[in-house]
Amino acid sequence: MPDLPENARVVIIGGGVIGCSVAYHLSKLGWTDIVLLERKQLTSGTTWHAAGLIGQLRASSNMTKLARYSAELYRGLEAETGVATGLRQVGSISAALTGERLEELYRSAAMARAFGVPAEELSPTEIKEKYPHINLDGVTGGVWLPTDGQADPANIALALAKGARQRGAAIHERIKVTGATREGRRVTGVDWIADDGTGRGHITCDMVVNCAGMWGREVGRMTGTNVPLQACEHFYIVTEAIAGLSQMPVLRVPDECAYFKEDAGKFLLGAFEPKAKPWGLEGIPDSFEFDQLPQDFDHFEPILEAACNRMPMLAEAGIHTFFNGPESFTPDDAYHLGLAPEMDNVWVAAGFNSIGIQSAGGAGMALAQWMEDGETPFDLGDVDIARMQPFQGNRRYLAERASETLGLLYADHFPYRQKATARGIRRTPFHEHLKARGAVFGELAGWERANWFARPGQEAEYRYSWKRQNFFDNVAAEHAAIRTGLGMYDMSSFxxxxxxxxxxxxxxxxxxxxxxxxxxxxxxxxxxxxxxxxxxxxxxxxxxxxxxxxxxxxxxxxxxxxxxxxxxxxxxxxxxxxxxxGEGVLAVMGPKARDLMARVSPNDFSNEVNPFGTAQEIELGLGLARVHRVTYVGELGWEIYVSSDMAAHAFETLWQAGQDLGLKPCGMHMMDTCRIEKGFRHFGHDITPEDHVLEAGLGFAVKTDKPQFIGRDAVLRKKDEGLRSRLLQFRLTDPEPLLYHNEPIIRNGDIVGHLSSGAYGHHLGGAMGMGYVPCRGESAAELLASTYEIDVMGTRVRAEASLRPMYDPRAERVKA
Structure with a gap:
């Protein structure tokens, strides 16, 4: 019978690279009584067949920080453990075949500079110099990341496991977790059985970590938690040895869904095809261990054909291996990390969307620190498992969405791009009313939300671009209605x-x-x-x-x-x-908002009865509602809360009464453009768990004169110490360029930060952004006396900066 302990501080379920990393980092923090249980053999799920690409640039600064940490960790693991990780810093090239893709890549290069990752824009000729085997037909340019690399995935996991064992962690293979015992919101222990049938038992524990990879959803159900992920087939080929092929950078050609990696004189060609094949829909076979999936050459052939044209030597090389193996994908292409919302001691690190090797070191470090301290070491909102909604664990939903998300890894990452699959799940009570008036919907947390409204005769769908998209003028008109007249939009999803x-x-x-x-x-x-x-x-x-x-x-x-x-x-x-x-919410905003409210209700909406920052119960049409006098767009207005059964009546009443006032239906894009003019912060971008409330300029919303509350001591400390950075609002003086987020902020010629959010200020006449700028020991006047520019895909554009809202700084319109 296996010699397993009866209790542990933590049980880690899953022995891929992620589980091994969590065990390694907990042991580095001095944890003992760590038990890792692997159902078969370490790395036998997905890790063993990963391509081992080590990229360092991710979509946000903290995700980039984690990827860079991974690379640094892997460099030192061999000396620490004696296990070679195969890490080679070969660099990577991403090549564009369109103007739109080139803008994406050049914007990513600017973002890399803001994050401290070396990056260089390349012309087609410069790509050829670094990668002589490429056929340049159609190539418009690219980006070079010299510090990227590649490594041996299985050996990285085994090195992490050895490092954990050296510090006392117990790692047991061929032990399957079969169940969990629970008391309230805690798992008290797990049941296990030996793979060879020689024994079974129970381990009581303080914490559980779900690192089960493509089994993560099922282990989640076992532990009372929702872990939405789905395995998909992932294809690559490995050629026979090619004479004269020496060490090469990693090459990505996302417009052809392909990546190329040289390894030991052979080429590996991998693909992220636009429509993926979900796998294991009825559950993953219990016997799965180092398994391959059936070949599907017809599915892979279009990518191979394009790759042979792009890399002519491929056409001459024999195929040594045609590989198809499963990897797990999440509904939004971001991995799951953190404390599961449903339980108070079940942690998750799973669903790594084909970037598990480059993410494992950083993810393991961040989760271990989170488990040690009880709070995130920095903002992990991009990957926090708490972002997932309960319905997203639905099997059919996951299968439909996963067919898209694999391909989105190499799709154009256009701003405002919406998912095409698994839509229409959560609809507000006003959905059909908005649809009938030309609403073009986006999706957030499953909610269908009217993002903008098409004009009669205009195509009511997105046409994506990095330039002005097809809805730009529509949003400008909605923005103008809010600023000068009257607009109404649906906030029910909040x-x-x-x-x-x-x-x-x-x-x-x-x-x-x-x-x-x-x-x-x-x-x-x-x-x-x-x-x-x-x-x-x-x-x-x-x-x-x-x-x-x-x-x-x-x-x-x-x-x-x-x-x-x-x-x-x-x-x-x-x-x-x-x-x-339970309630639908319509926001009625603009200088004519009070006029509209007077037409639909006998209640008093004056400043004396209903000043800004107050709510009242009202009659509305033939029904009842509650109105909140607040705004996220910086105008006079009310958010109208009405029970779902009376929501349609409320909409029809307001719509009919507002026609001769010029009432215009508006969407979420308008709300974003208006809020950025007013300097209102966007949670998850401008303000996060990493951003101090005083440095965010929100000290007015925190009352330190009341007794103890969470964070009070930190607020008082910051008041004594002074601010290290401040959130500034920016407006480009050139009205043409567009801002989205992560563009570098340049102060007096030097990069000092990046934009946390960006949108177009239609009323103020230029793209606008917000971002933190270091200011230790400086006054507000000194901070604003500098010259500011924003790097827009390599071009520095002059920007005005302000600490006060550029639109209506005294809030006179809001309180009218």
């Missing part, structure tokens, strides 16, 4: 969480930075902070009664914010309920 009970006020005063002991009807804008003063949530909280509040959160953050509150509830007598689907 999270609505009711907090009720005799201790509701005390609870919110503990978890939130604002003061919640306010009159009924008062709206409090504030943040939930972590112990470092970073922003966990950006919310408005309305007091509905003496014992009830409504917390409104961004749509994608609802589950995370609800989970944060539950984990800090303690013994306080409160009930926390997701009420999002």
């Amino acid at each position: 999270g609505k969480i009711r907090v009720e009970g005799p201790d509701a006020t005390a609870f919110l005063n503990h978890v939130g930075g604002g003061q919640f002991d306010v009159p009924v009807g008062k709206i409090v804008y504030t943040q939930f902070l972590n112990a470092r003063g970073g922003i966990q949530a950006d919310v408005t909280v309305t007091r509905l009664s003496e014992t009830a509040y409504l917390v409104v959160t961004p749509a994608a953050a609802r589950l995370a914010d609800e989970t944060w509150m539950r984990r800090h509830q303690g013994e306080l007598r409160v009930t926390i309920t997701d009420a999002t689907a």
Whole structure:
């Protein structure tokens, strides 16, 4: 019978590169009683057949930080463990075949400079100099990343496992976890059985980490958690040895869905085809171990044909291996990391979307530190498992979405690009009304949201570009309606969480930075902070009664914010309920908003009765509603909350009454362009758990004169120490270039940061962005006295900078 312990501090389920990395990093932090259980043999799921590409540039600064950490870690592992990782810094080239792809690559090169990753734009001739085997037909240019590389995936995992064992971790192969025992929101232990039938047992534990890869969804179900991922077939070929082929950079030609890697004088050609093949829809065979999937040459042939044209020597080389193996993909192409929302001691590191090797070191380090400290070491919102909605574990949904997400890795990453598969799942009560008026929908957290409205006769769908997209003028018109007249848009998808009970006020005063002991009807804008003063949530909280509040959160953050509150509830007598689907919300905004409200309701909407920051119950048409006088677009207006059964009536009443006032339907893109002019922060971009609330310019929303609340000490400390950076608002002086996010901020000629968000300021006449700029020991005047530029795909564009909102800095329009 296997000699397994009866208890452990942590049980890690899964012995691929991710599980081994988590064990390694926990052991480095001094954890003992670490037990890793692998159902078959280490690396036998996906790790063993990974291509081993080590790229360092990711889509955000912190994801890039994790990828760079991985490369640095792998460099030192051989000396530490004696296991060769095969890491070679060969560099990588990405080649474009279109003007749009070239702009994407050049923008990524600018982003790399902001993140401290060496990058160089290449002409076609320069690509040929670095990669003489390429056929340049159609190549428009590319980007060179000299610090990228490649490595041996299985040996990296085995080196991490050895490093963990050297510090006392117990790693057991051929032990399958078959079940978990639970008490409330905690797993108390796991059941196991030996692969050869020689024994079974139970290990009690303080924590569980799901590193089960393509089995992650099933292990999630076993532990009471939702881990949405789906295995897909991933194809590559390896040639016979090619005479004279020496060490080459990694080459990616995303417009042909292909990557090329030289290894020991052979070529490996891999593909991320536009329509992938989900696999294991009925479950993964229990016997799976180092298995290959059936070949499908017809599926791979179009990519091979293009590759032989792009790399003529491929056509002459014999094929040594045609490989098809499974890899796991998530609904949004970002991996899952962190503490599962449903349980308080179940952690997840799974679903790595073909970037598991380059991510494993950093992901393992970040998760281990999170487990050690009880909070994220820096912003991990891109990959936090709490971003996933419960419905996304649906098998059919995952199969449909995974058929797209694999191909999206090499698709054009256009701004505002929407997923095409698994759509129409969550619809607001106004969906059909908006659709009938030309709404073009986007999807967020499963919600179908009207992003913009097509004109009569205009094609009601996206046509993507890095330049002005086909909806640019539509959004400009919606923006103008909000600024000069009257617009209405649907905010029903925003999270609505009711907090009720005799201790509701005390609870919110503990978890939130604002003061919640306010009159009924008062709206409090504030943040939930972590112990470092970073922003966990950006919310408005309305007091509905003496014992009830409504917390409104961004749509994608609802589950995370609800989970944060539950984990800090303690013994306080409160009930926390997701009420999002119970009410539809229409925002009526613009200088004529009060005129419209007077037409549909006998209630008083004056500043005396309903000033900014207050709510009231009203009659609306023939029904009832509650109106909140707040705004995210910087104009006079109301958010109208109406129960879902009366939502259609409310829309029809408002729409009919607003016709001769010029009421215009508006979408989410308009809301973004208006909010950036007003300098309103966007959670997840401008403000994150890593950003201190004072450096974000939101100190007014935190009341340190009230008793202890989460983050209070960090706020007081920062007041004493002074700010290290400040969030600035920028506007390009040239009206032509566009900003999205991550463009480098240049101060007096030097890169000092990057934009956290960007959009076009239609009223102010230029692209706008927000971003943090270091300011230690500087006054606001000194900070603003500098010359600022923004790097837009390699061109430096002059920008105005401001600490105060560039639009309506005194909020006179909001309070009109």
